[in-house]
Amino acid sequence: AIGMKVVYTNRRGPLEDAKGCVYREMDDLLRQSDFISIHIPFDKKSGPLIAGAEFEKIKQGAFLVNTSRGGVVDERALLDALNTGKISGAALDVYENEPDYNMELASHPKVSCTPHIGAYTWEAQRRVGEEVVLELDKFFNLRR
Numbered sequence: 001a002i003g004m005k006v007v008y009t010n011r012r013g014p015l016e017d018a019k020g021c022v023y024r025e026m027d028d029l030l031r032q033s034d035f036i037s038i039h040i041p042f043d044k045k046s047g048p049l050i051a052g053a054e055f056e057k058i059k060q061g062a063f064l065v066n067t068s069r070g071g072v073v074d075e076r077a078l079l080d081a082l083n084t085g086k087i088s089g090a091a092l093d094v095y096e097n098e099p100d101y102n103m104e105l106a107s108h109p110k111v112s113c114t115p116h117i118g119a120y121t122w123e124a125q126r127r128v129g130e131e132v133v134l135e136l137d138k139f140f141n142l143r144r
Helices: 026-032 052-057 075-083 122-142
Strands: 006-008 021-023 035-038 062-066 087-092 111-113
Touching (some): 006 026, 075 087
Parallel strands (some): 035 062
């Protein structure tokens, strides 16, 4: 956590095994956090997790990181928050309309974008390879 106090929220409440992390309700997390990193699947029925109302609650000058799913953050509301100075910056690896992306957002001076490659680290790809081998092993052992 690079010396940071880690605060999290969870739709189901506090986790038993969140070692060293502090649970907060979403509104409190938004108001208190300097960096907000989102790790949640997108639910079309619920819509964006972070939209206009949430940006209003976010601590002035916070940074937003989204490597989960594009629809989780309302890109128009994000642009508004960036342009008004509500948030200081954003790092994005996912976009609302992939493979297309919002050019205004991608070229914004306070935004760092990557082309949905968050999982393409050496370590992540090694784990993928290990999982593939395990699944193949299970498959062929069941067929014997």
